[in-house]
Amino acid sequence: MNTPEYWTTTPITLELLRGAVEVEETERGFLPHRLPARARAQNTDPQLAMAEAQPSGVRLLVRTRATSIELDTVPTKRVYTGLAPRPDGVYDLLVDGRLTAQATVPGGDTLTVDMATGGFEHRTGPVGTARFTGLPNRVKDVEIWLPHNETTELVALRADAPVEPVPDRGRRVWLHHGSSISHGSDAANPTSVWPVVAAAREPVELVNLGLSGNALLDPFTARAMRDAPADLISVKVGINLVNADLMRMRAFTPAVHGFLDTIREGHPTTPLLVISPLLCPIHEDTPGPCSFDLEALRSGEKKFRSSGAPEERAAGKLTLTAIREELSRIVNDRAAEDPHLGYLDGRELYGEADRAELPLPDELHPDTATHQRIGTRFAELAFGADGLFADGSRTRIADGTGV
Structure with a gap:
């Protein structure tokens, strides 16, 4: 043509x-x-x-x-x-x-x-x-x-x-960071990725820093978020730390504080929502690392498995259950001095009841229908009347969307 x-x-x-x-x-x-x-x-x-x-x-x-x-x-x-x-x-x-x-x-x-x-x-x-x-x-x-x-x-x-x-449409800018699930792994098309689904319902201007395999509390990512224009910020953290078996609890807690401290340097009063991991049975109580299921791979199927052992939790190895408990504690402690900080348990977005209806096809990533459900739930919980992102009257960033 x-x-x-x-x-x-x-x-x-x-x-x-x-x-x-x-x-x-x-x-x-x-x-x-x-x-x-x-x-x-x-x-x-x-x-x-x-x-x-x-x-x-x-x-x-x-x-x-x-x-x-x-x-x-x-x-x-x-x-x-x-x-x-x-x-x-x-x-x-x-x-x-x-x-x-x-x-x-x-x-x-x-x-x-x-x-x-x-x-x-x-x-x-x-x-x-x-x-x-x-x-x-x-x-x-x-x-x-x-x-x-x-x-x-x-x-x-x-x-x-x-x-x-297109001139500035007057929408708030939502800056989101997360793992491959936020990036959109196994979603069929770009507007079916769960943060996009959620952003369209508000609507807000989305900047999606979902980075497949790399929601790892990297300081350079925190600095990028600190320096980016944003009216709303969310950080979904946990699953990649278990996948990679990257750190123990001793390192995790100060790393979360450091990540949030860095974001707050640039956005001291911006609504900041910390989201814990969605339900993922292979890592709920079993540490990583995560690996490909080679037997499934030999048959032409992509599946993941945990290579860790439950008894390794005693040595401080991370599981999703442990991460949720610690994130909840961290946010609760910080919220005493930071009223614009919130916590969302990822199982409210995808939990046991959802798994029964919409299982994870590869044991790790949601499919398109599940992305739709997660995005819809997030919009209701975060942007709804009682959500941290609910107040549409907040002053927007001075230079417009900037993205």
Whole structure:
């Protein structure tokens, strides 16, 4: 399909993006980042480097009369040795807030991962195009949500009518940090990721720092949150610390305090909600590390298992039960001097009754229906009349959404 010559090409800039912290110019286009360069420079984990460059919650937002829009990108497709091919990442197009069309982009780079050994190989591929046609012939706000699970370089934006940035919509900015569940693992499309579901119900402008495998109380992430504009902040912490078997209780408690202290340096009175882990049976009372179930992997199925033992709790190894108890205590103690701090037990978002109806397919990550439930519950609990985020009259950050 050839693009007509009369179409306009619009430079892709941070002004057209929401949910990205920075945009890096590459040889082929522009790469949105969800952590700033200073944080990226202090990271040595390739998984985090991949996760923060996957644009979960990142979307192009324009105002236009166009009825057809094309977006050229270079996605990075992940291929896991021994497993069926992953579906291509989905681009969701919303018109005035309503999901109207979806597209995928062929081509792109390929990252082949051997889950048994951890090895990987990267191959360069061609630019592809997401095409959307038949849009309403009127002035409208159009959002293109990028695939939450594919690193995506933006190359060109074209339309059959001029596009322009959307002015500040007067929404509060919600800055959220969490694990792969917040990142959107196993959600089918970018607007079905639970923080996106919750943000749409309010609505608020979401900045999603859900970083797959990397909600690890990293100081550089805390500093990134400290320095980011935000009206509302939430931190969901616990599951990755058990997954990675990263620290013992002795280190966990001061690390949580340090993380919250750093955020408070930049946001001393911003509503700050600490969320403990969702129910995850393999780690409720059994420490990590978490590992792939190799027997399931040999049969072409992805499942996770705990490699720890319950008796190791006596040595201070973390479990989800222990983390919830300590997070509740920490927040309760701090709340005496911080009335804008709150705690939410993650089992209120996904608990035993939910597990009976919606089990975790791989023992760790929720599917799309479960993301919908978690997002809806969070909106009710956090933004509802009794929630920490309920007061829509709070003064917004001075420089608008900024994201």
